[in-house]
Each structure stands twice: as C-alpha cells, then as structure tokens.
Amino acid sequence: MADMRFDAQVAIVTGAGHGLGRAHALDLAARGAKVVVNDLGGTVEGTGASTGPASDVVDEIRKTGGVAVASADNVATPEGAEAIIQTAVSEFGQVDAVINNAGILRDRSFMKMTPAEFDTVLAVHLRGSFLVTHAAWPHLRAQGYGRVVMTSSPAGLFGSFGQANYASAKMGLIGLTKTLAVEGAKYGIKVNAIAPVAHTRMTAGILPDELAGEFGPELVTPLVSYLAHSDCAATGQVYSAGGGRVALVVVAEGPGWVKKDGLTAEDVRDAWEQINAVQPQIVPASAGEQTAALFSALQG
Numbered sequence: 298m299a300d301m302r303f304d305a306q307v308a309i310v311t312g313a314g315h316g317l318g319r320a321h322a323l324d325l326a327a328r329g330a331k332v333v334v335n336d337l338g339g340t341v342e343g344t345g346a347s348t349g350p351a352s353d354v355v356d357e358i359r360k361t362g363g364v365a366v367a368s369a370d371n372v373a374t375p376e377g378a379e380a381i382i383q384t385a386v387s388e389f390g391q392v393d394a395v396i397n398n399a400g401i402l403r404d405r406s407f408m409k410m411t412p413a414e415f416d417t418v419l420a421v422h423l424r425g426s427f428l429v430t431h432a433a434w435p436h437l438r439a440q441g442y443g444r445v446v447m448t449s450s451p452a453g454l455f456g457s458f459g460q461a462n463y464a465s466a467k468m469g470l471i472g473l474t475k476t477l478a479v480e481g482a483k484y485g486i487k488v489n490a491i492a493p494v495a496h497t498r499m500t501a502g503i504l505p506d507e508l509a510g511e512f513g514p515e516l517v518t519p520l521v522s523y524l525a526h527s528d529c530a531a532t533g534q535v536y537s538a539g540g541g542r543v544a545l546v547v548v549a550e551g552p553g554w555v556k557k558d559g560l561t562a563e564d565v566r567d568a569w570e571q572i573n574a575v576q577p578q579i580v581p582a583s584a585g586e587q588t589a590a591l592f593s594a595l596q597g
C-alpha cells in the first residue's frame with residue numbers, strides 16, 4: 298500500500314507548540330501537508346502567551362524541508378479562531394484538515410471549583426474547538442471535502458477526580474463530533490475524536506516520568522494523521538490511543554426493558570437488573586437511529 302501523503306493539502310493544528318499538537322504538526326508536514334502551527338504559547342494552566350512555541354515548531358518543520366506557518370492566536374476567541382483560518386487561506390489558499398488540540402488544565406475538586414475555573418477550561422477546549430471548526434466550516438463545505446479531529450480525553454469519557462471542568466469540556470466535544478459528522482456528511486466532511494494518553498507537560502505530574510518513553514506523543518499521532526487523511530471514511534467516531542494501542546470507543550445502549558402502560562417507579566425498581574443489561578447493545582450513529590431503535594423496541 299502507498300504511503301499516506303498530504304501533498305497539496307493544508308492542515309491546521311491548534312496547540313501545536315508542545316506535546317501532542319507538535320507531534321501531529323511534524324508528522325503532517327513530513328507527509329507533505331502545508332501546516333498552520335497554532336499555539337498561544339501560555340502555561341498548562343492557560344496563563345501568559347508567547348509566539349515562541351509555535352515559531353519553534355515551524356522552524357523545526359522548515360529545517361527538514363517542510364512547509365509551515367506560525368499562528369499565536371487564541372482559539373478561545375472568535376477573532377483568534379477566524380485569524381487561524383485566515384492564516385491558512387491567505388498563506389496556503391485553502392483548509393483541508395483541522396486538528397483541534399489546544400487545551401489547558403484548571404484541576405480542582407468539585408467542591409472547590411469556581412465558576413471561572415469551569416468557564417475558562419470550557420472556553421479553550423469546547424468553545425475553542427467550536428470556534429475554529431466554525432470558522433473553517435464554510436471553506437470545507439464549499440470545497441466538498443474536509444477532515445476534522447477533536448481532542449477528547451479518557452477523563453471526559455469515563456470521569457476523573459478533580460476534573461469536572463475538563464471532563465465536561467471533553468465529553469461536550471463528543472456531542473460536537475457526532476453532530477458535525479451528521480451535518481458534514483453530505484459535504485464530504487468527516488469529523489472524529491481522539492481520547493489520547495501521552496506523556497507531555499500536561500500529564501507530567503500524572504503519568505510517571507519512567508513511562509515517558511513508552512507513552513510518547515508520536516504513538517498517538519498516527520491515529521490523528523489517519524483521521525485527517527482522505528483515505529479515512531470513518532465519521533462521528535471516537536478512538537482512544539496511547540502507548541501504541543488504538544481502540545474504538547462507543548456510546549452504546551442496552552436492550553432495555555419495556556412496559557408500555559402504567560410504568561411506575563416500582564416497576565423501574567423491580568426491573569432494575571433487566572434495565573441495566575448491556576447486551577445485546579446498539580451503537581446508534583445519530584439520535585435518529587436511537588429513536589428508531591426505541592420505536593422498534595416498543596413495537597416488540
């Protein structure tokens with residue numbers, strides 16, 4: 298099989314000054330994509346800003362003969378998101394793939410978490426991914442082609458202590474992914490999400506340093522490059538990746554239990570075991586498919 302190339306394509310990677318985003322940008326550029334390397338250049342907590350990290354990655358790409366341009370815009374503002382897309386269009390004439398990767402942490406147990414800590418984290422991960430994708434969308438629609446990758450997290454999919462803000466944002470991205478997959482279908486736009494595990498500055502205090510070698514970002518990037526490629530037919534899906542393992546993650550519904558007339562709280566209590574059965578399960582591709590399954594179950 299031929300190598301997966303991105304010649305004549307333009308990719309945007311947000312938060313590409315460090316960690317996972319940097320690895321994605323390097324791989325896409327090495328495969329021939331012209332890359333907008335976006336990074337606000339602040340701390341893990343999202344304070345401060347610097348043009349340094351994005352420029353450094355652009356220098357790294359150019360040194361190996363790749364094509365890239367830096368953007369230090371903030372994904373969390375409409376102006377910043379628009380500027381990122383405009384950089385791609387003015388420098389390279391188009392946008393083919395958008396990798397929403399920028400992120401910050403403001404971890405705190407739920408009791409102590411302030412509304413500002415909640416809002417700030419959602420603003421970067423969820424609203425930032427919305428804003429950047431929204432600014433790119435007219436271009437993707439007009440050309441009848443696009444690939445969008447959202448960066449979710451096991452914390453959002455499965456829950457994580459001290460991360461109510463982060464987990465909410467990351468699960469919100471799954472709803473965004475699945476809805477944009479539905480809306481993008483007739484325009485050739487495929488939208489998928491990843492839930493990575495990698496040793497980066499963000500996880501330095503969580504994943505032990507001894508595991509840094511085994512959990513490098515470059516073991517997540519191949520999934521992102523595949524999802525960003527025209528070969529990828531998947532859409533609306535979520536894949537976890539870390540340490541070289543790649544797995545499908547699904548939102549499934551069990552077979553359920555039915556009592557059409559006079560359902561009471563006591564009925565629910567008494568049928569709790571059947572209600573909690575997970576097999577046989579369905580994995581709906583949209584809310585419509587879930588509703589169709591409901592109708593079919595009600596018809597017996």
Ligand code: NAI
Pocket residue numbers: 311312313314315316317318335336337338339340341343350370371372373398399400401421422425448449450451492493494495496497498499500
């Ligand atoms: P990182 O801190 O190395 O990279 C995040 C980058 O986003 C930083 O370079 C930062 O400057 C940039 N950024 C932050 N706010 C920005 C903004 N408003 N506009 C533009 N750029 C901004 O962390 P890492 O680990 O590489 O994280 C990348 C993504 O992967 C994040 O969305 C993170 O939540 C997600 N993730 C990472 C996991 C891991 O194990 N490393 C696990 C699950 C999710």
